[in-house]
Amino acid sequence: MSIITELSQQAKDAARKLAVLDESTKNAVLTDMAEAIRANKDAIVEVNKKEVARAKDNNLDEAMIDRLILDDARIEDMAAGIETIINLDDPVGQERLLTNRDNGLEIKKMRIPLGVVCMIYEARPNVTADAGALCFKSGNAVILRGGKEALDSSLAIAKIMQDVLEKHNLPKAAVTVVPDPDRALMQELMEQEDYIDVIIPRGGEGLIKYVTDNAKVPVIQHFKGVCHLYVDKDADLDKALNLLINGKTQRTGVCNALEGLIVHKAVAADFLPKAAAAMAERSVKINADKRASEYFEGATVIGDDEFGEEYLTLELAVGIVDDFDAALNHIARFGSNHTEVICTENKETASLFQRAVDASGVCVNASSRFNDGSQLGLGAEIGIATTKLHAYGPMGLESLTAEKYLVNGDGQIRE
Structure with a gap:
């Protein structure tokens, strides 16, 4: 049996055990995981520094290096993200009544885990903690296949989480990092249809396309983040400027950063000189x-x-x-279904924009940077889906579950 098949089978076995855990047990484990990550902060940073140095020596681009770095603040964010998940209601086991049939049958739906989630990602070691905690709370096992640039950091974080799982007599295969970045092993991982229920790739457009084209397991896609700010003729231009600065420059190497600015011609002469000065001050190249x-x-x-x-x-x-209408057409043509923003004081225009624009997050007078699981109250996210099956937008706990039918009767048979 290959290492990939063995890891996948172990994850499937772990998923069956996680599916029946009660919420208090899950929260106790997650509490210990957050504390353990904080307690081992220095060790994580030490491993990560070596990887960042190698990445710089290999001339990786700045966006990739930014995603790779783990400093004290980002490690605290990982721990705090786990604690946020603790405070969220566990969706697993939640029931809703659909109908009572004339024959006396009671029809319900119950939320259940997806099973085994496979994450394939590039240079994002924080995904190890985010995905591990989200999948655990939602009753799923997770297999993490990161890029070689972040492998050591990911393994270090996973080891901390696995130690906590074993302390609670739970299978460490609930959070698994593939220890070898070999591309051939990734292909084998994407073919584990007997054990893996869904693959979520997270990274550049090339990675997403490769996984989508080659996987035998269902894939939740997130191709790229081409996000726009539209400054309407009825915009408050001071608000618009702040939205532009924050969306473009607060953190550039992320999928919800602004990549496009479109301005109504009626306010262009007033707004664009302000935008030009702000972008020049921050060394933003303009096309x-x-x-x-x-x-x-x-x-x-x-x-x-x-x-x-x-x-x-x-x-x-x-x-x-x-x-x-020209703004809507521009977004429809060039957007990537990720995040779109309008700045306007006209409520009717704002409402129409939110209805008409096809994106996973549509913001009115709010930065594109808010289309993020933690900012939307979901806790850490496992990714942002830009296709609509079965999730759209930041994927938190509920997006990591499905629903099954419950049919309750008293001996009824079908005539």
């Missing part, structure tokens, strides 16, 4: 259509077909639109 380029010194002029890039750095595409 703009011909009309918008006039407001930005040194902007690169781009054509209509050159929008839609996911820069993941201090770079922004800017365009002027003639009206609201």
Whole structure:
């Protein structure tokens, strides 16, 4: 039996045990996991520093290195994220009545774990803790296959979580990190349809496409984050400027950062000089259509077909639109179903924008950076789905469950 089949089988066995755990037991384990991560902070940082140094020596891009780094603050975020999950209601076992049939049958639905979740990701060692805790609380086992850049950090975090599981007499296979980044093993992992129930890839567009094209197991997709801010003719321009600065520069290498700015022509002359000054101050490279380029010194002029890039750095595409419908058309053409933002004081326009725009998160007068599981009250997220089956947007506890029918009778038979 290969190592991948063995790990997958062990995870399936662990999932059956997790499915029947009560909430108080889960919360006790998670409490210990959060405390153990904090207690081992220095050891995690030490391992991670070596990986970051190797990544820099190998000339990895800044966005990848940013995702790889674990410092004291990010480790505290991991522990705090687990504690947030503790405070959330356990969805597993929740029932809802659908109907009582004329023949006396009671029809309900019950939330159940998905089973074994496989995460395939790049340079995000914090995913180990986030995914491990979310899957555990929702009764799922998780198999984590990270990139080689973050393997040692991921293994260190997983070992801490596994030690806690064993202390509570639970199978350590509930949180498994594939110890070898060999691409051939990843392909074998994606073919474990007898043991793995769903694959969630998290990383660059190339990784998502590769997993989607090659997996035999169902895949929840998140291709890329091309997020826009639309500044409407009825916008408060001070609010719009703050949304732009935060969405573009607060953290650039993440999927909910802004990549596009579109401005109604009625406010372009007032807003774009402010935007130009703010972006120049923060060293943001501007790619703009011909009309918008006039407001930005040194902007690169781009054509209509050159929008839609996911820069993941201090770079922004800017365009002027003639009206609201043109803004919707631009987003429909160049957006990636991730996060879209409108700044407007017109409630009717805001409502129409939220109904018309097809994205997993649609914000009115709020930063794109809020389309994130922790910011939406879900605790840590396992990913942001940009397709609609079976989840759309940040995937928290409920998204890691399905529903089965419960049919309760008193001896009824079908005629």
